[in-house]
Amino acid sequence: MNQQITVGTCTEILEASMIQMELDAAGIDCDLDNEFTVGVDPLLANAVGGIKIKVSPACVEAATEVLEKYYENKASERAAKAKICPQCKNKDGQPIHKPNWVGILSVLTLGAFTMLYAWPKFSCPDCRNTWS
Numbered sequence: 001m002n003q004q005i006t007v008g009t010c011t012e013i014l015e016a017s018m019i020q021m022e023l024d025a026a027g028i029d030c031d032l033d034n035e036f037t038v039g040v041d042p043l044l045a046n047a048v049g050g051i052k053i054k055v056s057p058a059c060v061e062a063a064t065e066v067l068e069k070y071y072e073n074k075a076s077e078r079a080a081k082a083k084i085c086p087q088c089k090n091k092d093g094q095p096i097h098k099p100n101w102v103g104i105l106s107v108l109t110l111g112a113f114t115m116l117y118a119w120p121k122f123s124c125p126d127c128r129n130t131w132s
């Protein structure tokens with residue numbers, strides 16, 4: 001067995017298997033490390049450094065390319081989806097820039113749990129709907 005090299009990490013088992021499928025499709029064999037630890041308790045993901053995606057040294061370069069493409073696609077998919085208004089389907093949603101003091105003030109007045117509140121991140125120029 002060759003020494004395997006870690007080409008990436010992720011914290012979600014679903015994402016790990018998506019990446020594994022992408023690598024498979026590209027003809028690259030990969031192993032997942034910590035897969036079971038994280039599967040049993042996702043909170044352990046950080047403790048063990050996430051799920052490690054490992055390939056043989058000969059495949060590192062090709063695997064890195066596949067990973068880069070995967071993350072690029074994912075980022076642009078998410079960005080495209082986020083900008084569509086859920087109400088009128090306008091595709092030109094504008095990001096809302098929340099001033100920092102709003103966050104600080106709400107934590108001071110309402111407590112730290114407001115950090116978990118999903119603030120609207122986009123607004124629609126047509127129907128003035130806001131969403132996150």
Ligand SMILES: [Zn+2]
Pocket residue numbers: 085086087088089090124125126127128129
């Ligand atoms: Zn709208």
